Amino acid sequence: MTTPAPALDTLSPRVAAMQPSATLAISGRAAALRREGRDVIALSAGEPDFPTPAPIVEAAHQALRDERFSYTPNPGIPELREAIAKKLQTENGLDVQAAQVVCSNGAKQSVAQAVLAICQPGDEVVIPAPYWVSYPEMARLAGATPVSVLATSEADYKLTPDQLADAITEQTRVLILNSPSNPTGAVYTPDELEGLAAVLREHPHVAIISDEIYEHVLFDADFASFAALDGMAERTCTVNGFSKAFAMTGWRLGYLAAPAWWSGAVAKIQSQLTSGPSSITQYASLAAFEMGPEVLEEMVGAFRQRRDAVLERLRAIDGVTCPTPEGAFYLFPDVSALYGRQTPDGAEIAGSVDFCTYLLEARDVALVPGEAFGNDAGVRISYATDLDTLMTACDRIEAGVVGLR
Template sequence: MHETEEVSNILSDRISALSESQTIAMAKKARELAAQGHDVINLSFGEPDFQTPQYIKDAAKKAIDEGFTFYTPVAGYPELRQAIADKFKRDNNLDYKPENIVVSTGAKQSIANAILCLVNPGDEVIIFSPYWVSYEEIVKLAEGVSVPLMGRLENEYKVTPEQLENAITSNTKVVMYSSPCNPTGSVFDEEELLALARVLQKHPQVYVIADEIYEYINFEGRHASMAGFDFIKDRVITINGFSKGYAMTGWRVGYLAAHKDIAAACDKMQSQITSGTNSIAQKAAFAALQGGKASAEEMREAYRRRRNLVLDLMNDIPGFKTYVPAGAFYIFPDVSYYFGKSYNGKTINTALDLSMFLLTDAFVALVSGEAFGAPQCIRFSFATSDEKLAEALRRIKTSLAKLQ
C-alpha cells in the first residue's frame, strides 16, 4: 500500500458504511482523559459494576480442571441448551427444545445471526426507537433498510400499535425491539405486547426479534415475552444472555430461541463465523442457570435504589425532561433545553455537543442520543456506585449552570 493511497479506496463499502459504536467511542475518550490524570466518572457504558457471582466463577475453574478445553457444538453444549429451554419454561412459560436454542458469543452475535439469516438486500426492518446502537448497523451489514419508529417520551418512548400498523409495508421483513429497553429503560407489559402482536398477526411475512437481555432488571413486575402468544410464536426470535442479569459481560455468552428452522439457519451462519462459544464460558453459564435468580434479584434491587437516587438528583437540574424507567439501568432525558446555550464562546447545538461539554468540563462520560436514534437525548447509565452517581450529578448540575 502506498502511503498516499487512501484507506477508503481499499476497504469494502460494507465496512465504510458502518459507524463506530458511540458507547465504545465515548468510553475510549473517557479513558484518554483518565490517563491524563483527570478523575472521570464513566456513565457511558452499559456494564454492571458487580462482580460475577462466585459460584459461577467456581464452575469455570472446575471446567478448566476437568478438561473442557475443546471445540463445542456450534449451537452450544446440549446440556446448556436444555438448561436454557428449562429457563424459558420456568421464567416465561415458553415451551422450547434444545433444537430451538443457539448459544452465541454474546447477545449481539445472536441478533446478528438472526438478522443475517432473515434479511435480504432491500428488506425493511422496523426498529422501535430509541434503540440500542448496534441494531441499525447490523441491518446495514445485511443490506437491509432500517425504518426507525419513534415512541413518545410521554408514553415512556413506547411505540403504539397504531404507529406499528402505519409503518408496515409490503417490504417489511422484521420488527425489532428491546424490553426492558436500552437506552430508555421502558418495559412493554403483556397487554401492550398483545396489542402489538395482534397487528403483526395480520402480516404473516413479518418476523419479530425481541431483545430481552435486561429481563431480570425489571422494576415493575413480571416480564412479558412476545413469544408468549401462540398465534405469533413461530415468527418470534427471542434474544437473551448472561451479561446483564448475571454480571457476566466479559464471558460473552448470549442465546436465541426460535422456530427450529430459523435456529438451524443461525447455527449454519455461526458455523462459518465463530463456531461454538467459549467452552469454559458455556460451563459458567450453565452454572448460572442452575443457581437460580437470587443474585440477579439482589442486583435488581440495587439498580432500583440507584434509579431513584438519580431521578431525585435530576429533579434539581433545570431543563431535563425525565420519566421513570421501569427496567434496565438507564435514564434517557430530553436535554434539548440546553441547545443554543453557550459557554466560553462554544455553543451547544446538539446532544453530542452537550455530552462532550460535560465530559471535558465535568469529567462525566455520557452517550449522546444520536447513537440511539434520539438526537435530543443523552443516555445516563446508573450501573455504578451510589457515591459516584451522586458526585456525577453534582458535577453535571454545576457545569450546566455555566451555560447561558
C-alpha cells in the same frame, strides 16, 4: 471498455455504510482523558459493576480442572441448550426445544446472526427509537434498510400500535423489540405487547426479534416474552444471555431460540464465522440455572436505589425531564430544552453530541449522546456504578447545566 479494478483499500459498501459504536467512542475518549490525569466519571458503559456470582466462577474452575478444553458443538453443549430450553419453557411460557437454541459469543452476536439469516437487500427492518446503537448497523450489514420509528418521552419511549402499523410496508422483514430497553429502561407491559402483536397478525410476512437481555433487571413492571403471545412463536426469535443478570459481560455467552427454520440458518452462519462459544464459559453458565432468585435480588435492589436517587437529582435540574425507567440500568433524560444555550466559552449547544462533549471536556463526566440511539433530544446515563460516584456525577451535570447561558 473494461471496468477498472477497485482500489486496494476499497471497502464493502455495507461496511462503509456502518457507523462505529458511540458508546465505545465515548468510553475511549473518557479513558484517554483519565490517562492525562483527569478525574473522569464514565457513565457510558452498559456493564454491571458487580462480580460474577461465586458458584459460576467455581463452575469455571471445575471445568478447567476437568480439562474441558475441546471445541464444543457449534450451537452449544447439549446440557446448556437443554437448560436454556427448560428456562424458556418454565419462566417465559415458550414452547421451545433444545434443538431450537443456539448459543453464541454474546447476545450481540445472536441478534446480528438472526438479522443476517433472514434479511437481504431491499428488506426493511423496523426499529423503535431510542434504540440500542447496534441494531441499525446490523440491518445495514445484512444489506437491509433500518426504519427508525421515534417513541417519545411522553410515550415513555414505547412504540405504539398505530406507529407500528404506519411503519410496516410490503418490504418490512423484521421488527426488533428490546424490553427492558437499552437505552431508556422502558418495559412494555403484557397488554402493550399484545397491542403490537395485534398489528403484526395483520402482516404475516413480518418476523420479530425480541431482545430480552435485561429480562431480570426489572423494577416496577411485569415481564413478558413476545413469543409467548398468541400466534407469535412461529415468527419470533427470542434473544437472551448471561451478561447482564449474572454480571458475566466478559465471559461472552448469549443465546437465541427461534423456529427451527430460523435457528438452523443462524447455526449455519455461526459455523462459518466463530463456531461455538468458549467451552469453559458454557460449563460455568450451567451453574446460573441452579442459583435461586436471591442472587439477583441484591443487584437489582442496588440498581433500584441508584435509579431513584439519580432520577430525583436529574428532575431537580431546570431544563431536564426524564420518565421513570422500569428496568435495565439506564436513564434517558430529555435535555432538548437546553439546546440553543451557550457554554461559558461561547460554544452553542446545538444537540446531544454538543451537550455530552461539553460535560466530558468541561465537567469530567461521560454520557452518551442520544443521537447515537436515534433520539437527539436525550442522553443516556448508565447508573451501573456506586451511589457516591453517581451523586458526584450529578453534581457535575448540574453545575454544567447551571453554567450554560
